[in-house]
Structure formats: C-alpha cells, structure tokens
Amino acid sequence: MCGITGFIQWNGDLTQDSRLLVKMTETLAHRGPDGSGTWISGPCAFGHRRLSVIDPENGAQPMIIHREEEVYAIVYNGELYNAGELKKELSSRGHSFRTTCDTEVLLVSYMEWGPDCLERLNGIFAFAIWDSVQEQVFLARDRVGVKPLFYSYVDGTLVFGSEPKAILQHPKVEPVVGPEGLAEVFIVGPARTPGHGVFRDLAELRPGRAMIFNREGLRTYTYWKLESRPHEDDEARTAAYLRELIQDTVERQLVSDVPVCSLLSGGLDSSALSALAVQYYTRTGQGQVHTYSVDYVDNDKHFKSHAFQPGADAPWIQRMQEELKSKHHWIEFDTPELVNTLELSTEKRDLPGMADVDASLLLFCQEIKKGATVAISGEAADEIFGGYPWFHREEALQSGTFPWSVAPQLRSELLSPEIREWISPLEYLADRYSDAVAEVPLLEGEDAGQARMRVMSYLNITRFMPTLLDRKDRMSMGAGLEVRVPYTDHRLIDYVFNIPWSIKTAGGREKGILRKALEGVLPQDVLYRKKSPYPKTHNPNYLSAVKQRMLHVLEDSSSPILPLIDAAKIRELAASSEASSNLPWFGQLMSGPQLFAYLTQVNHWLKAYKISIK
Secondary structure, three states, rough: OEEEEEHHHHHOOHHHHHHHHHHHHOHHHHOOEOOHHHEEEEOOEEEEOOOOOOOOOOOOEEEEEEEEEEEEEEEEEEEEEEHHHHHHHHOOOHHHOOOHHHHHHHHHHHHHHHHHHHHOOOOEEEEEEOOOOOEEEEEEEEEOOOOEEEEEEEEOEEEOOHHHHHOOOOOOOOOOHHHHHHHHHHHOOOOOOOOOOOOOOOEOOOOOEEEEOOOOEEEEEEOOOOOOOOOOOOOHHHHHHHHHHHHHHHHHHHOOOOOOOEEEOHHHHHHHHHHHHHHHHHHHHOOOOOEEEEEOOOOOHHHHOOOOOOOHHHHHHHHHHHHHHEEEEEEOOOHHHHHHHHHHHHHHHOOOOOOOHHHHHHHHHHHHOOOOEEEEEEEEEEEHHOOOHHOOOOHHHOOOOOOOOOOOHHHHHOOHHHHHHHHHHHHHHHHHHHHHHHHHHOOOOOOOHHHHHHHOOOOOOOOHHHHHHHHHHHHHHHHOOOEEOOOOHHHHHHHHOOOOOHHHOOHHOHHHHHHHHOOOOHHHHHHOOOOOOOOOOOOOHHHHHHHHHHHHHHOOOOOOHHEOOOHHHHHHHOOOOHOOOOOOOOOOOOOOOHHEEEEEOOHHHHHHOOEOOO
C-alpha cells in the first residue's frame, strides 16, 4: 500500500518542476513511511510513497521497464490477490521478472494486454502508467473503490493523487468550494456522491473506471459495474458457494511478507474473518494470529442499546478470543483523546468526516501499527448482504431518499438563509438520489418487492459503502497501516447482488444466507448474534467536550464556518435536551454529540485548507 501522485503536461519542460513533484509526494508520507521516489520524463511526472508489504527489497517505485526504445513507468497503490496466477501466465508468454512484487506483475500485464489487463485483475488498486509507445497515461481504480484516486484537469494539465492534499499543492489547483461542494458537506456528507471531489476543480475517478490521457485529451470509461441477472442457485447451493468464495478471498488476502492481524469486534463479519485466518495460519504453520479490538473508557457504564447497536461488544470479543486462542490486544481510548484527534482525522480525510468514528479509527490504527503492518477487516458485509436496519424498515424503503439521509430538513435548517438559498440543499439531495436510482440495473420480470430491495442494495453498495471504505483507507493509511477488506472482493459482490431477498434473509434473519454459509466456522451464539457496528463512545463527557468546542467556534468572530450556518440555531440546539441524546435523532447517522463534533471538523477544514467559498 502506498501513496501516488503526479502530473502530465504536454507542453513545457517538467524537469524544472522537480521540487513541486517532491512537495506533492511528501504530502503522502503517512501512506508510505518506508520509502519515496519521483520520476520525470518528457511530459510526465510521477511521485510515490511506499509502504513495504511484498518484496520490501525490490519493489521501489516509480517502477520503470525499458523494452528496446519503449518505456513504461508505473506508480501504484494497492494489492493484487491473483498476482501469482498472472505472473505464471505472463511467464508462459515470454516475460521475465526481476522482482517478486505485484507492482511488476501489474506493469507487465499492461505491457502484454494494454488497458484490457483490468479484466484480469483481482485486487484493490489505484495506479497510473506512462506508455511511451502510445504516448499516453493510463489510470485506473479498482472495481468497488477500496483505494482512492482523485484528479484535476485544468488548462490542459492533468494532476492526480491518492488524496486531494497532494493535488492541492499544484499551483493550477486552488482550494475553492462552490455550491455543490457545500451541499456535499452539509447535506449529502459524509456519504459523498461518487466522483465528486467537493473542491471546485477536483474530481474522483469512480470505482470500476479507467482514464486515458493523451495529446487528444482526456477520456474516462467504465470497465466494471454491477449487473442484474437471474439467480439460478437454491439456498443450499448459494450458501455453499458463498463459503467457497469467502474462504478463497480471505486466504488470498492473507498473503504478505510482513505480519497480518485481524480486527475483531465480536460480531458476525469480523469474527468470521478472524476464524478463517486462524484456520489458514494453523494449516500453513504460520503461528498465532493477533487480533485487535477497540472500546472506550467507561462505555460499559454508559452504553444504551438502540437499533444500530443492540448490545455491547466486549463480552463477545472475549468469547471469540477464547474460541480462537488468538493473541488479543484490547485498545481503549478516553474522551480527551477522541476530541483532540477530530482535527487530525479531518486532515487525513481532506474533508470533515464521521466525527468520533473517524477519530477513534485513526487512533486505533496508530496502535495497531505498533505491532503490525497489514490487517484484515469486516468492512462492507452489511452493505452487500443487507444487514442494516434500514433494509428491514418499511419507512426507510419508502422514504424517497437515501436511508442514511432521512432528516435532511433538519440539516438544511442549520445553514444560514443566504447559503440555504444559494446551494438549494434539498433539491441537490433529491437530484443526487434520482441520479443514483436511475443507475440501478433492474431485472426484467422482477416483482416490485424484489426490485425495491435491489434498489436499496445498489444504493448501499455504490453510495454508502464507498464512504466507509474511504474512511477505512484514510484513517488506516493515515497511520501507515494497510487494511484489507475481504468482503469487497468483486466476485463476491457480483454474486450476492443477484441473490433474491428471500434467500439473503434465510431463516428470517438479516444476513441469513451469510450466517448459513458460515455454519461450522463460528459458534452458534456468535453466528446468530444481532448486528453491531463499529463502536461509538457513549460517555456523556464526550458530548460536553464537543459542545463546548462548538460554542467556542461560535464565539470566535474569525471562525470561517460562521457565514455558512445559523449560529443562533446551533446555540439553541446546544441548550436543548436533545443535545444530550446519543441516539440517531439528527438523521439516521448523526447523533447530538456527532453533530457538534462534525461542525467543529467543518470549521477546522475551512481554516486549515484556506478554503475560498465562491
């Protein structure tokens, strides 16, 4: 895992821009603490920061291959889980290799098959390849967007990077945010619209898409997307095939030249991955698996059950640790640490994010990094298999908007009247929802109920899941930790998307077919435990701390957020009884404490990035 950046400009001498390239590259040092490299040739400038996982000795980037007069160069962030098979096939076609790293496999794959190489890749990736034969740069992003890739195309110059902070170093890209960007931050966020970069001249290469930039211009195209097709397997065969797919995916993703650990919450998804990792390590003689969990000081005293978190995690983590006999690491944070990390987590994400959830994940990853370089995580299973409560509630299914944005009017009312009129937030959200629904590949002959669940699945996979993947990537790479997410294997997503809802909910349970597939892998009580998400703090001290922070922001006349919000309304909320609620009253995913924390993140973002609103 790494950080990549660069720029391509057809006219001019880029060798004069070597300092700029180094400056852009160094903004990504957290993503790659093990090495740095830059390369400039003709119109192309590539920069790379490296986190060594496979072949630490020989995998430096940018990687260059010369073939007679031809030159190919790559900067790459990701992991190919079928590198071995690809290398074998390429060797049979006459290619030789000088390293054991997947970077070389990817570059040689492009040399052999060109852009069509994407069809053959199983992995998570974002990369750019310079091709001197075609005189073009080829950029691509993995099918579901596990690895980020942003770009800016201004005045004929293409600038790209793993994170916006690298691109914003380029003098042609300014930190300007307009009405659409503000709507993304205040109404759509944190589930940002795919492809939207929030900053005016910034865009995101969407998952499953590739880009070719040559002297004729910039062309983007889709190489993979979700497709609807009839599901032919019965429940038993579906469960058996899922078991095979999940086991194959986990074992592919455990391959590494550095230690791999597992994140363990005691829930179905992470427990299953941890159990499969233990089985694989035992079978291959690789020793004891290390597992990690996160919690908060005094959460046991203050925990309140609700639909998204019906039970505390700690007893179940203990249950699984004893079952797996893993080397477990209990990580715990207190309120001051969470509050003090809100600003840093904003900078790691280049945007205000999921408040305490981002901050605690960053702290968690920093602790894990002390003992490991690679971790596996149960991210995305709920989006793919339909685990969230909103999959099972009629009001959410009939809401006519994203299920995580069911109270947009409340958010809109927090904006100043001038900003509300300028950005038309409710209309913007409605348009983005209509765009998303229009993309859904409905299946001919499908009844209304199944079609409705297909829409809900599509929205979760293409809109909400990328938010959590972005959070996981930015917070983990912010600590120099690679986190792999086996449930995002494209083969698994493609198959599960077409499983009928009646089979997905086998046994009358959410994620029923996944539970059935994992029979024998987990103890029955863990296997059928009610869903529990990434844990939040329930300590009332957190509310007090973030509320005071927000009130200080409101009292500071220089706070850049003030012209954008209704300060009187915020003060009114801070003084209300609802402010103490730790239940999702402010939309599905924004509790009172998270609201105040989020707004302080917005203020810090505006200030730290010197953002102009226009």
